[in-house]
Amino acid sequence: xxxxxxxxxxxxxxxxxxxxxxxxxxxxxxxxxxxxxxxxxxxxxxxxxxxxxxxxxxxxxxxxxxxxxxxxxxxxxxxxxxxxxxxxxxxxxxxxxxxxxxxxxxxxxxxxxxxxxxxxxxxxxxxx
Numbered sequence: 001x002x003x004x005x006x007x008x009x010x011x012x013x014x015x016x017x018x019x020x021x022x023x024x025x026x027x028x029x030x031x032x033x034x035x036x037x038x039x040x041x042x043x044x045x046x047x048x049x050x051x052x053x054x055x056x057x058x059x060x061x062x063x064x065x066x067x068x069x070x071x072x073x074x075x076x077x078x079x080x081x082x083x084x085x086x087x088x089x090x091x092x093x094x095x096x097x098x099x100x101x102x103x104x105x106x107x108x109x110x111x112x113x114x115x116x117x118x119x120x121x122x123x124x125x126x127x128x
Contacts, residue, residue, distance in 0.1 A: 030058070038074050
């Protein structure tokens, strides 16, 4: 294979991968009955700390990169926790809608809305 052909294949592969990138939305709803502070990040991006009022959604969009992981930390008067909100494969395994994951911070734990069954599943407990 000539150097030109190799270069052309690399460019074509790169363009194909870029066009296959999917935009995802992650959302966390505060249902704690009081304000909470949230900070979410991936390896390459930190959204910063935000104070979220009760019954308010915190949402952000991102372009999915290969093996991208997102974690959030939540602080409120009773506890704090760090938990994963997105792992590759979540949408494909029915846990999230195509391109959309919804989390709920409640007093008894952190829930994920399971799209395939339209139910809420408690995924994490607050540490004591």
